[in-house]
Amino acid sequence: MRMLRWSGLALLGTLTVLPLSAQERVDVATIERIKTEAMERSQVMDIMSWLTDVHGPRLTGSPITKAAGDWAIETMKGWGLENVHYEWWGPFGRGWVADHFHAMMTAPHPFQLIAYPAAWSVGTNGVATGDVVRIAIDSVADFDRLKGTLRGKWVMMDPVPTIEAHWQPLATRFTDDALAGMAAVQPPTQAQQAASRGGRGAFGGGPRGPNMAQLRTEFFVNEGVLGVLVPSTRDGGTLRAAATGNRNPDAPAAVPSIIVAGEHYGRISRLLEKQIPVTVEIDSRVRFTDGDLRSFNILGEIPGTDPALKDEVVMIGAHFDSWHMGTGATDNGAGSATMLEAMRILKALDLKPRRTIRIGLWTGEEQGLIGSRQYVAAHLASRDSTGLQTMPAWQKFQAYFNVDNGGGKIRGVFQQSNPEVAPIFEAWMQPFNAGGMQTLTITNTGGTDHLAFDGVGLPGFQFIQDPLEYGTRTHHTNMDVYERIQPDDMKWNAAVLAAFAWQAAQRDGQLPRKDAR
CATH class of the missing domain: 3.40.630.10 (Zn peptidases)
Known part of the structure; x- marks a missing residue:
């Protein structure tokens, strides 16, 4: 894609860009004013x-x-x-606020946990102290096996996440090769476009029967489980948000769901594998706002x-x-x-x-x-x-x-399978070419x-x-x-x-x- 530098072109006012844009006009004078306001008087x-x-x-x-x-x-x-x-x-649905949170491993040694409640999780109704147990519930038969064993316990069910060293930098910018690869993508077929229309967030169908997650929640409530510990899918002590609670004001009773740093979740799990009892105390004070749904x-x-x-x-x-x-x-x-x-x-x-x-x-x-x-x-x-x-x-x-x-620098535009906007956007990008905005890709992004x-x-x-x-x-x-x-x-x-x-x-x-x- 041709780069056009604008150091001497701002005086031209409205520029007709040829041949890329089939005479698509670019208001260079106004765009230079926009750039000056954005860079020199930014808020x-x-x-x-x-x-x-x-x-x-x-x-x-x-x-x-x-x-x-x-x-x-x-x-x-x-x-x-x-x-x-x-x-x-x-x-x-209901709003939700976490007003106060504290999580600590108290045995076998005091250890501050990096943790936080999942969104729309219920609270602990005071400090909830109990032993941690690892369990597996894969079928309804497991409910009978575990009945009467979980009262006053914190439950772990997920595997320990694999955490590896970071051999590449955490922060990156697109290379020229990566941008060229985006630009080289071929347009999707009509069938592919139809299959991807609507993307994430399409509304679901009618009501469904209870699934295993719902049955587990009901079982935990009836058995007096203190709550569930869930490993974060990120490392470095970083917690990745999730929503395991229910926004419905008529939601059935549930137990707290607490997301724990992957490394800390791993330590608890390894202690349990050695048959060393682990006790945690968690105080999760949350508030649902039901006034306006x-x-x-x-x-x-x-x-x-x-x-x-x-x-x-x-x-x-x-x-x-x-x-x-x-x-x-x-x-x-x-x-x-x-x-x-x-x-x-x-x-x-x-x-x-x-x-x-x-x-x-x-x-x-x-x-x-x-x-x-x-x-x-x-x-x-x-x-x-x-x-x-x-x-x-x-x-x-x-x-x-x-x-x-995210907040990264804009380098181009996803055309969303619309090839006819390419010459127009090429023209509009030209005042920004010198700063690295040069790429169009026919790709859909969702x-x-x-x-x-x-x-x-x-x-x-x-x-x-x-x-x-x-x-x-x-x-x-x-x-x-x-x-x-x-x-x-x-x-x-x-x-x-x-x-x-x-x-x-x-x-x-x-x-x-x-x-x-």
Whole structure:
């Protein structure tokens, strides 16, 4: 892909890029202003601190998440954004807060455990001290075998995780070869596209009978088990979040589920193998919030000014919720802060877009893209047994751009199996080529909110970002905190998002769409 450096081109104003983009126009002068605002007067790390240090973690349904939403709404109003508001959806279920936690091995020797409750787990109702036992329950016959043996015990069932040395750095950036490999991927077939439509978070079917996990929980409650110890799937004392509890306010009784660092889980297990008794004490004080079972999305916009196009919408967004162990920095405070900063930049420059530019901050993403899917179903389109059902706003929707791959520098765009956007995005990326944003890949990427839009035939895109420590340290862990964010990458990302939103808003025609069937 050709690199074009812009040191002397900012004076040209609007550039027609040839031949890559078939005369796709790039507003270079405005993009240079965007870059200057983003790099020299950035507020993105202050936004990050508010979202993480002050209002983190942001588990969907929790009071902290609502406080974070209040802050975001007041901040956007202060910048002068319009139509800033909550949009409520639901029911989601109960909120959950961990108010206090302590875990210690008390025998054979005192040893502080790195541990934390799983999300929506019940608490211990005071300090729960008991011996640890390893058991296996693979069939209903095991219930009879174990009956009467577990009262007052902490239970371990999972195998000890294999923990190896790190022979490669935890933090990485994409190499040129890796990016070239992404760019060389061939488009998927129509059958592959159909199979992947909707991706993670599609709503399930009807009710099912009790599974083994439900039967185990009922058995543990009846037998007086203190709780279950579960090994973290990360190492280095890092805890990876999980949700083993039930958000339903009518959920049946359960026992506490405690995630323990893999190394500490391993020590307990090896002691038990030597038939050395192990006792632990755990005090887990949690609180369910049942007052309002709904959750929300946060919306705000810069209205369009072109009489013919102002009702069309360009949307940028990210999920606002997080897991509960860290403060939700890389997942996804980084995405939310990037989007907020992009909107601030556009407003600070007093830009007047032709189309409306709207921000959407979603909750419920970690439970299956719920917030963004609710928004799409309420305003744009849905699918039923007869196919795609669209609303008037579907025709006037330009594109949705999402960030949810940590805080790493944006290096390109996943085209989401839409080859026709390639020359357009190549042109839009050219002001950022010199900084390393040069890659387009036809690849579909999943697991986040652009799928809600892509799944109903709308242009929805996610960006290629340097991995940094996202997959090795921070994703869904207690180490997902402010310190893991790289400020220069965040400034760059905000500039990219503001520029893409501006280009999409100013373009004469709509972006090409895939077959919506």
